Amino acid sequence: MTCPAPPHHIAIVMDGNGRWATRRFLPRVAGHRQGVESLRRCVRACVARGVRVLTVFAFSSENWSRPKDEVSGLMELMALALGREVPRLRDDGVRLYFVGDRAALSDRIASGLAQAEAATAGNDKLLLNVCFNYGGRWDITQAAARLAQKNEPITEASLGRALALAHVPDPDLFIRTGGEQRISNFLLWQSAYSEFVFSDRLWPEFDEAALDDAIDAFHKRERRFGQTSAQVAGADGLTTA
Numbered sequence: 001m002t003c004p005a006p007p008h009h010i011a012i013v014m015d016g017n018g019r020w021a022t023r024r025f026l027p028r029v030a031g032h033r034q035g036v037e038s039l040r041r042c043v044r045a046c047v048a049r050g051v052r053v054l055t056v057f058a059f060s061s062e063n064w065s066r067p068k069d070e071v072s073g074l075m076e077l078m079a080l081a082l083g084r085e086v087p088r089l090r091d092d093g094v095r096l097y098f099v100g101d102r103a104a105l106s107d108r109i110a111s112g113l114a115q116a117e118a119a120t121a122g123n124d125k126l127l128l129n130v131c132f133n134y135g136g137r138w139d140i141t142q143a144a145a146r147l148a149q150k151n152e153p154i155t156e157a158s159l160g161r162a163l164a165l166a167h168v169p170d171p172d173l174f175i176r177t178g179g180e181q182r183i184s185n186f187l188l189w190q191s192a193y194s195e196f197v198f199s200d201r202l203w204p205e206f207d208e209a210a211l212d213d214a215i216d217a218f219h220k221r222e223r224r225f226g227q228t229s230a231q232v233a234g235a236d237g238l239t240t241a
C-alpha cells in the first residue's frame with residue numbers, strides 16, 4: 001500500500017498554552033515556554049513526514065492587548081528562542097521566515113528576526129513561517145495599500161502577490177489546537193480552500209501522534225475547490241488540468 005503524500009503546507013494556530021500553565025498553577029508564560037518545546041517537536045515531525053511548509057501563529061496583532069507582563073514575556077521568549085533555536089533549525093535544514101508587521105517591534109527583536117532569516121536562508125528541507133505581530137486583516141490591508149500607492153489595479157492575482165505569504169502556496173491543512181473552533185484573524189485570505197482540523201489537545205500537548213491524526217483526517221477529505229465530486233473524480237470528463 002502506498003502512503004498518500006503529506007500536505008505540502010500546514011498552518012497551525014497554537015492555542016492552549018495559557019490553560020496548560022494555569023492547570024499546573026504556573027504563570028501563563030510558562031505555557032508559552034512549553035509551547036516553544038512543542039513547536040520544536042512539531043517542526044521535526046513535519047520534516048520527517050515530508051511537509052514542505054509550516055506556518056504558525058506565534059503573536060497576533062490583537063495579542064498586544066494581553067496583560068503587559070504576558071506581552072513582555074512573549075517578546076522575551078522570542079528573543080530567547082531566537083538565540084537557542086536558530087542554530088538547531090539551521091542544522092535541521094529548516095529555513096525561517098517571519099511574517100507580520102515589524103515596525104512595532106523593538107530593534108532587538110526586529111534585528112534578531114532578520115539575522116535568523118539570513119542564518120537559515122540556504123536551507124530547503126522545510127520553510128517555517130512564523131507569524132509574529134500578524135493578522136489576516138493587517139495583511140490584506142497592507143497589500144491593498146501597497147497596490148494603491150503604486151496605482152496598480154486591485155485584482156485577485158495582484159492582491160495575492162502583495163500579501164505577506166505570497167512566497168508560498170496556500171495552506172492545505174489548517175490546524176487549531178486548544179478546543180476552540182475559530183480562525184482568530186489568521187490567514188483569512190490564504191485559508192479559503194484549506195481543510196480545517198480542530199484538536200482538543202492544548203498546544204504544549206500536541207505531539208507527533210496528534211499531528212498524524214490531523215494528517216489522517218486531511219487525507220480523508222475530498223478537496224473540490226468549487227467543483228462537484230464527479231468532476232474531481234474525473235467521472236464526467238469535465239475535469240480540467
Ligand code: FPP
Nearest residue numbers: 014015016017018019035036058077078081
Ligand atoms: C495561544 O495560546 C498562544 C499564543 C498567543 C502564543 C503562541 C506562542 C508559542 C507557541 C510560542 C512560540 C512563540 C514565540 C514567541 C517564540 P493562549 O495563550 O491563548 O492559550 P489559552 O487559550 O489557553 O489562554
